[in-house]
Amino acid sequence: ANLLDFSDGSFIVQTIHSVSFPRLAVIFLHGQSFNSKKWEELGTLALLSENGYRAIAIDLPGENKLQGETALPIFLGYILSGRVAFLQQVFKELGLQQPVLISSSMSGRYSIPFLLASGEQLKGFVPIAPVGTKDFTTQQYQQVKIPTLIIYGERDTGLGTQSLQSLQQIPKSRVVMLLGAGHACYLDKPQEFHKALLNFLGELK
Incomplete structure (x- = not known):
């Protein structure tokens, strides 16, 4: 893990060896009860690196379990x-220029506002049953211009189906439902998740 220091705190950056000339940068945000380490344990970061991508996972403010302390001031998580x-x-x-943003569950508190405010800074977006989608309007989602891959588990009848209703308003969106998977569908069906993700990344220009 690499520690990245900010003026108002620090947080862990968990990353697998970057390739010399990456096809794209892909940044992963974690869900509640997890941290950046989960994406490494799942093999996701290594798999993307093997396929030529710069894969990075970060800890969100207040979720720095690796250090055992709060990273950036936790109020950042609520404003x-x-x-x-x-x-x-x-x-x-x-040094990320137009990365692809992967966001699961609780991290939707960060990714959805960013998508709607600064979506042009992203090459693509992969929401995995994120929270907070109902806080914004259909019109706002319809203005998103980047390719979006919506992933959710078949058994996730809460956040999965709820977020789908909002996110499918994004014009360049497609949906992948992982059969037999629950809310943390990428943990329940990692092979299927990785296949869908690699297919999506391979189509981005």
């Missing part, structure tokens, strides 16, 4: 503008 600014700062610090 919408602060969440957008946090991701913008992460992209700047890591």
